Amino acid sequence: MTGPRGRVLLAVTVAVTVLVSVGVALRPDDRPSPAAQGRTATPTPTLPADAPAVIVPGRPGEPAATRPAQEVREPGTPRYNTLDVWFVRMMIPHHQQALQLAALAPDRAASAQVKAIAARIRGAQAPEVGLLRGWLDARGLAAEEPGHEHGRMPGMQTPEAIRQLTDARGVAFDRLFVRLMTAHHEGAVTMATQLLSAGVDQQLNEFATAVATEQTVEMTRLRELL
Numbered sequence: 001m002t003g004p005r006g007r008v009l010l011a012v013t014v015a016v017t018v019l020v021s022v023g024v025a026l027r028p029d030d031r032p033s034p035a036a037q038g039r040t041a042t043p044t045p046t047l048p049a050d051a052p053a054v055i056v057p058g059r060p061g062e063p064a065a066t067r068p069a070q071e072v073r074e075p076g077t078p079r080y081n082t083l084d085v086w087f088v089r090m091m092i093p094h095h096q097q098a099l100q101l102a103a104l105a106p107d108r109a110a111s112a113q114v115k116a117i118a119a120r121i122r123g124a125q126a127p128e129v130g131l132l133r134g135w136l137d138a139r140g141l142a143a144e145e146p147g148h149e150h151g152r153m154p155g156m157q158t159p160e161a162i163r164q165l166t167d168a169r170g171v172a173f174d175r176l177f178v179r180l181m182t183a184h185h186e187g188a189v190t191m192a193t194q195l196l197s198a199g200v201d202q203q204l205n206e207f208a209t210a211v212a213t214e215q216t217v218e219m220t221r222l223r224e225l226l
Helices: 003-025 082-102 112-138 159-167 170-198 202-225
Strands: 054-056 065-067
Touching: 082 112, 082 159, 082 170, 082 202, 112 170, 112 202, 159 170, 170 202
Parallel strands: none
Antiparallel strands: 054 065
16 A cells, blocks of 8 residues: 555554554553562462472361462461450460469369369460460560569469469369369450450461360369369
8 A cells, every 4th residue: 555545544553553562561460560660570489390298287176287389378477466465475474374273283182073174274275385485486576575464464363372272182172273273264265355356366366266165164164073
């Protein structure tokens, strides 16, 4: 096609072709976000097909699962708030006192049921203290909050009450143990409920749910002993 009309038609065709090409290259899904502009994109690493399987921890009370490495993504930045941190820092000494009380039962309790409950407390709460400390360590947080009095936490027993339990034997020990541990569990359930009302960390929410459920059941068993 020749002449002025042909040259105009050819120019329009070329312009349309260029615009279409640019539109494809910069379609909305591929345009860099303002936050990403000016940075060099980091390629997403790909795992080989023969990569070993990964063990994924289960929720509290559930077994771990094995999944192909290609299906497991690196977790994002953990989300937590002030209440999450408070809960962990307070629950550690709270659990530690429960372990202190339970450790007295084998040599002092007369009831086999009291001894069994104390053994369950030691078996459950000792690993949980490690889990809570690990939660703080993973976030670079200190285990202690300066200036906080642990004795003011719900359910915490006074040094005098612990001394009385230490000195007790037989049936007297059993009765005092049931009373002190029931109050201690009630405090733990209160703290767990407070966390569930406003905490944002998923792991801690699952932990608090387990604490509230399991210790409520244990309180029922303790009261039945009376």
